[in-house]
Amino acid sequence: MKRNALFVLSAIAMASCTPKPAATVAEVPVSPMIGTWKLVSAITITKGDTVKDYPVPNQEMLKVLNDTHFAFMRHDLSKGKGKDATYTAGGGTYDIKGDKYTEHLAYLNAREWEGRDFDFTVQFKHDTLVQKGIEKIDSLNINHEIIETYVKQK
Template sequence: MNGKWKLLPILGLLACTANTKPAAPASLPIEGTWQLLSSAYIKKDTTIRNDAPGTRMIKILNGSHFAFLLHEVRTPGDTLAPRSFSAGGGSYTLVNDHYTEHLEYCSARDYEGKDFEFTVALHGDTLIQSGVEKLKEYGIGEEDLPLVEKYIRVNP
C-alpha cells in the first residue's frame, strides 16, 4: 500500500475530533421542592438562628424560577390565621455551584428587584445554600449578613 494511503485513516479520525467542543460543566440538580431545616446569620462572631420555632418554609425551584413560602404552623385547635407569613419569588441562574436569585416579588417589598448570590452544595437529599445578603449595600439593613440555609428535598 502506498504510504500516503496509510495516513488516510489517521486524518479521518483527526477530522472527526477537531471540531468537538468540551462538554459544559454540569450544574447541580436542584429543581424540586425543598423544606427549610435550618437558617442562620453570622453576625460578627455570633451565629443567630433565623428559623423561628413554630414556622415552616418551603422553596420551590423549576428550570428558571424559584418561590419561597414561610408561615407559622397552626397548633391543634388554633382557628386564627397565621400571625407570620412571608413569600417571594423570581428568576434564578445556576452555573456550577454559583446560584443567584433575582427577587421579583416579595412580601417584604424593599427586597424586590434585588439579586442575592449564593454558593450551593448538594449532599444526597440535602441542599446547603450559603452567601452574603447585601442588606447594607441595598439599603435594607444596617450591615451585610452572611447566611447559611439547609434544606431537605420534599418527596412527592
C-alpha cells in the same frame, strides 16, 4: 389455493414490517435544584455573631424551584391565629453555574428587598441542599451571611 397462498404471504409480509423508530431526543440532565425543598435549618452571621433563625416552633418553610424560577413560602402552623402568626413569601428567577447560584428577587412581602440579586454557593449531598451567601442591602443596613439547609421533598 393461489388466493390462500397470496393471503398468507401478505400476512407474513405485514407482520415482518416494523415501524421506524421515533427520533430520539437527547436527554438534558435535570438540575439538582429543581424540586420542592423544606427548610430544616437557617443561620445568620452578622459581624461575627451567629444566630440560629430556624427551626422556629410552629412554623414551616418551603422553597420551590423549576428550571428558571424560585419561590419560597414561610408561615405559622396555627393558620394565622395567635401572637406568633407570620407569613412570608417571595420569588423570582435564578441562574446557576456549577455551585454558584444567584437569585434575582422580583417578589417579596418586604417590598424594599425586591429587584435585588443575591449570590450564593450551593452544595448537594443526597437529598440535602446547603445554600450559603451574603445578603447585603446598604440602604436597609443589611449585611449578613446566611446558611440555609433544605431537604428535598418527594
